Amino acid sequence: MGKIRFTFQREKALEVILYMAKRANPPDRHNLTKILYLADKMSLERHGRFICGDSYVAMKDGPVPSATYDILKERGNLLPFRVEGYTIIPKRDADTDELSESDIECLNEAIKIVKPGFTARHDQTADAAYKKAWKQHGIMGSVPMDTEDIVDLLGNSKELKHYLTHRG
Numbered sequence: 001m002g003k004i005r006f007t008f009q010r011e012k013a014l015e016v017i018l019y020m021a022k023r024a025n026p027p028d029r030h031n032l033t034k035i036l037y038l039a040d041k042m043s044l045e046r047h048g049r050f051i052c053g054d055s056y057v058a059m060k061d062g063p064v065p066s067a068t069y070d071i072l073k074e075r076g077n078l079l080p081f082r083v084e085g086y087t088i089i090p091k092r093d094a095d096t097d098e099l100s101e102s103d104i105e106c107l108n109e110a111i112k113i114v115k116p117g118f119t120a121r122h123d124q125t126a127d128a129a130y131k132k133a134w135k136q137h138g139i140m141g142s143v144p145m146d147t148e149d150i151v152d153l154l155g156n157s158k159e160l161k162h163y164l165t166h167r168g
Helices: 010-023 029-047 066-073 101-113 118-125 128-137 147-151 157-166
Strands: 056-059 062-065 081-084 087-090
Touching: 010 029, 010 066, 010 081, 010 087, 010 101, 029 062, 029 066, 029 101, 029 118, 029 147, 056 066, 056 128, 062 066, 062 118, 062 128, 128 147, 147 157
Parallel strands: none
Antiparallel strands: 056 062, 081 087
């Protein structure tokens, strides 16, 4: 089977960051990346796609959406948010016209179920796909997670893999 990949949508990721940062407690990098991972797993299982089309890496503190995380580390006046320490502070509301109803549904659910506390969030998201990436690469740092391994965690994995590998 070929690699399952999606196309990253930067502008959508910016709106997702703003959406989560207004609703997450705390609105910090760790919490936002874990919320997005949970939301992406829901979206993948229900709709066959990640919300922003990102790819995931296994980092020391859990799974991370790679390109979205890069945005969270950016600095500059052109961004629709500012960063104080690790906290993301929106400069405006998210443009929800850029998000589908299913995106919002998955994000809201993930915000509700993400566990409070750094360690609890890590443990909640350090699933078999995350652990497999660490084991395969055997190094500390940032190692790619295979989307196929994330799909394997889902109840409809067989059908979903068929759909994702045969889409046009």
